[in-house]
Amino acid sequence: MAQFREEGLIADVVAAVEAADNQGDTGQFEAVRSFVLAELEAWPTGPGAPNGVLVETAGHHDDRSRNVTIVIRPVRIGAPED
Numbered sequence: 001m002a003q004f005r006e007e008g009l010i011a012d013v014v015a016a017v018e019a020a021d022n023q024g025d026t027g028q029f030e031a032v033r034s035f036v037l038a039e040l041e042a043w044p045t046g047p048g049a050p051n052g053v054l055v056e057t058a059g060h061h062d063d064r065s066r067n068v069t070i071v072i073r074p075v076r077i078g079a080p081e082d
Contacts, residue, residue, distance in 0.1 A: 007054040009077055014040050017055065025061055032057050032068055039072055050074035 006016040017036050022029040036055055043053065052075035059068040 003056075003058040005054075005056045007075060008052055010040060010043055010045075010051065010053050013053050013055055025059070028059050028061060028066075028068065032059065032070060036070065036072065050076045052077035 004017075004020050006013045008016075014037065017033060017040070020033065036057065040053065040055075043049075054071070054073045054075050056071040057069065061067070
């Protein structure tokens with residue numbers, strides 16, 4: 001699985017995750033994509049919630065190990081809304 005990094009408005013990040021190309025282990029990549037999209041779908045959008053997100057993923061596997069790192073962090077894009 002290749003590394004992936006995207007930061008921006010939630011809708012833009014969702015579109016980027018959906019469009020990301022798999023490189024390597026298709027099963028691992030699709031599992032990570034599904035998890036990230038589910039988390040972004042459940043992202044809070046109420047008053048005061050950050051309107052952006054940073055998503056970073058990386059993974060690797062071989063015949064001795066298998067690992068995935070996923071970071072999903074809120075980001076405020078622009079000035080806070082009043």
